[in-house]
Amino acid sequence: MNSSLIEIDGIHKSFGGVKAVSDVSLNLDAGEVVAVLGHNGAGKSTLMKMLAGAYPIDQGEVRMAGAVVEIASPAQSQALGIETIHQTLALADNLDAVQNLFLGRELMTRWRTLDDYAMEAAARKVFAQLNPNFSNIRVPVHALSGGQRQVVAISRALHFNARVLIMDEPCAALGPEETRMVHELVMRLKARGVAIFLITHDMPDVFGLSDRLAVMKNGRVVGTYRTADVTEDEVLGMIIGGRPVARVEQQVRRAA
Amino acid sequence: MKSLQLSALDVRLALMAAVLATMAVFFHLATGNFLTPENLYNIAQQTAVVGIVATGISLVIVARHIDLSVGSVMGFVGVLIAWLQYTLGWHWLAASAAGLLAALLVGIYQGGLTAYLGVPSFVVTLGGLMSFRGAAFLVGNGKTQPIMDETFLRFGGGLNGALGITGSWTLAAALLVLLAWRVTSSRRARARHGFPSRPLLADVVFTLGLVGLAIALTGAMCAYQIPGKSQGQGIPVPVVIWGAVVAIVSFIVRRTRFGRYVFAIGGNPEAARLVGIPVRLVTLQLFILLSVTITIAAIVAVARLNAGTNSLGTGMELYVIAAAVIGGVSLAGGSGSVLGSVLGALIIQFLDSGLLLMDVGIGQRMVIIGQVLIVAVAFDVLYRRWSGERLA
Numbered sequence: 158m159n160s161s162l163i164e165i166d167g168i169h170k171s172f173g174g175v176k177a178v179s180d181v182s183l184n185l186d187a188g189e190v191v192a193v194l195g196h197n198g199a200g201k202s203t204l205m206k207m208l209a210g211a212y213p214i215d216q217g218e219v220r221m222a223g224a225v226v227e228i229a230s231p232a233q234s235q236a237l238g239i240e241t242i243h244q245t246l247a248l249a250d251n252l253d254a255v256q257n258l259f260l261g262r263e264l265m266t267r268w269r270t271l272d273d274y275a276m277e278a279a280a281r282k283v284f285a286q287l288n289p290n291f292s293n294i295r296v297p298v299h300a301l302s303g304g305q306r307q308v309v310a311i312s313r314a315l316h317f318n319a320r321v322l323i324m325d326e327p328c329a330a331l332g333p334e335e336t337r338m339v340h341e342l343v344m345r346l347k348a349r350g351v352a353i354f355l356i357t358h359d360m361p362d363v364f365g366l367s368d369r370l371a372v373m374k375n376g377r378v379v380g381t382y383r384t385a386d387v388t389e390d391e392v393l394g395m396i397i398g399g400r401p402v403a404r405v406e407q408q409v410r411r412a413a
Numbered sequence: 414m415k416s417l418q419l420s421a422l423d424v425r426l427a428l429m430a431a432v433l434a435t436m437a438v439f440f441h442l443a444t445g446n447f448l449t450p451e452n453l454y455n456i457a458q459q460t461a462v463v464g465i466v467a468t469g470i471s472l473v474i475v476a477r478h479i480d481l482s483v484g485s486v487m488g489f490v491g492v493l494i495a496w497l498q499y500t501l502g503w504h505w506l507a508a509s510a511a512g513l514l515a516a517l518l519v520g521i522y523q524g525g526l527t528a529y530l531g532v533p534s535f536v537v538t539l540g541g542l543m544s545f546r547g548a549a550f551l552v553g554n555g556k557t558q559p560i561m562d563e564t565f566l567r568f569g570g571g572l573n574g575a576l577g578i579t580g581s582w583t584l585a586a587a588l589l590v591l592l593a594w595r596v597t598s599s600r601r602a603r604a605r606h607g608f609p610s611r612p613l614l615a616d617v618v619f620t621l622g623l624v625g626l627a628i629a630l631t632g633a634m635c636a637y638q639i640p641g642k643s644q645g646q647g648i649p650v651p652v653v654i655w656g657a658v659v660a661i662v663s664f665i666v667r668r669t670r671f672g673r674y675v676f677a678i679g680g681n682p683e684a685a686r687l688v689g690i691p692v693r694l695v696t697l698q699l700f701i702l703l704s705v706t707i708t709i710a711a712i713v714a715v716a717r718l719n720a721g722t723n724s725l726g727t728g729m730e731l732y733v734i735a736a737a738v739i740g741g742v743s744l745a746g747g748s749g750s751v752l753g754s755v756l757g758a759l760i761i762q763f764l765d766s767g768l769l770l771m772d773v774g775i776g777q778r779m780v781i782i783g784q785v786l787i788v789a790v791a792f793d794v795l796y797r798r799w800s801g802e803r804l805a
Binding site: 251 | 602603606608667668669670673676677679680681683684685686687688689690747748
């Protein structure tokens with residue numbers, strides 16, 4: 158059996174006695190998009206924050222390419238090639254787009270000072286790929302539009318060559334134009350072999366982008382299916398009712 | 414094009430410089446002796462102690478913390494340095510090093526409680542405000558510790574504590590050459606990378622403005638002659654020290670990871686954590702940096718007074734925080750500048766000295782300075798609303 162790019166195996170997380178995530182197992186292959194669905198409080202964001210290194214994992218393990226990995230901090234997660242686009246975007250509003258792109262991973266000169274020229278040059282390249290009209294990259298990001306802020310957050314994943322990308326509600330606050338940009342980007346990264354977890358509420362996102370989907374309720378995975386095997390009504394039924402779809406076989410691993 | 418516009422920060426600094434100039438002219442017209450070499454020399458010296466600590470506390474406030482204990486810690490460290498020299502007979506260098514060590518321990522203690530235990534810095538340093546004032550009493554049993562060492566006394570300015578005429582002009586010339594080199598090399602580097610530069614005219618006007626200011630100030634300092642001395646004083650040593658601290662802290666803010674992280678934490682602590690910034694470590698380092706500036710200020714203050722007294726630095730936290738806030742540091746975090754703290758410290762000192770020259774009593778002066786602080790913050794709130802800057 159060849160192993161997936163990333164495998165989550167039986168992980169648990171509780172906050173002071175409240176179980177947020179219990180016994181969740183999920184896997185993801187290179188070039189695959191898996192949508193993670195569920196109500197607010199179903200445990201999706203908690204699950205993803207554990208992969209991002211923002212919350213420690215209570216129990217269970219994460220394997221990448223078959224080897225058990227430790228994700229104790231955001232820096233460790235990034236070092237493993239996991240990039241996360243948080244729902245809040247995780248931008249420092251008072252810093253500009255270039256500074257935000259490299260925040261925590263600044264390029265340094267050989268005198269160990271910030272290499273602003275190298276960072277601005279690299280940033281211009283990445284931003285141009287995402288949105289050629291994005292020119293005010295040297296003003297604090299609080300002055301930017303929602304779509305431009307999203308570009309800044311996404312550019313991190315692009316620039317640092319994510320192997321695994323976690324997108325938490327990437328289109329929630331975007332207009333149609335910007336949503337299309339995010340969709341295009343997902344397809345492009347997928348074609349490059351990036352493995353993507355897509356957390357979303359939006360059915361067109363799910364059916365337009367994902368290969369498989371996993372529905373969560375009360376901290377558990379209700380079911381994992383090939384997106385093509387289930388209907389929108391069945392998915393909504395799982396989200397609300399929390400019972401797996403009986404007529405189709407679950408696809409815990411991607412069928413070859 | 415956006416990049417050609419002046420940033421909100423530039424406008425704010427220019428505005429503050431204009432306020433300073435207006436105050437100078439007003440006080441000069443009202444008293445007839447505000448813009449004299451002697452008065453400017455004294456103001457420059459007097460502002461240095463508050464100004465040095467204001468650079469450090471600006472960064473602490475930018476990162477959404479506060480330190481109310483700076484005056485007490487400076488008193489404690491200052492008395493300690495004086496006591497080691499006078500009562501124990503230590504060399505001033507050893508005494509200063511011991512003072513720095515004590516300040517670092519205080520910084521690690523207070524910063525550690527804030528960063529790693531999560532006790533609000535307001536509470537930790539409110540306790541420190543009491544405790545370290547007490548510690549200043551305990552050193553030498555509350556007795557004043559005089560200082561005799563001629564070399565050490567130069568740090569405080571005074572009779573021999575200035576660079577002299579040749580030294581002052583040499584320093585001014587060196588700084589101007591450095592400035593011109595910085596401006597041209599930055600333009601060249603931007604051009605090499607194909608980035609837009611500021612308009613040439615803006616850089617030229619800015620540089621010439623600073624050249625003019627430097628020449629005027631150096632000239633004024635050199636024109637001040639203490640009666641009985643054969644030569645003008647030149648730039649006082651405390652001002653040189655203050656300038657060096659400002660340069661170093663500015664460098665840290667603009668060119669190091671640490672400086673960038675301080676602003677990121679102030680702008681959005683949660684985002685800083687999510688992108689992998691070691692928020693706790695940076696917070697601890699911030700308090701350690703503040704401790705270094707406090708030690709430097711303590712050395713200057715003790716040398717200025719020729720003695721360490723247990724009341725050294727009493728109430729200074731108010732002036733230091735006011736200087737930072739008047740200088741544009743937002744108490745909500747994430748915005749502020751080191752240069753702003755310099756102008757903020759000068760505005761307070763201008764006000765204090767100007768009112769003193771106008772024979773306004775201490776009571777009225779305190780009333781006025783307190784209200785000016787409120788006016789400055791009210792203006793800050795309105796200015797941010799106008800410039801569209803979101804308060805975090």
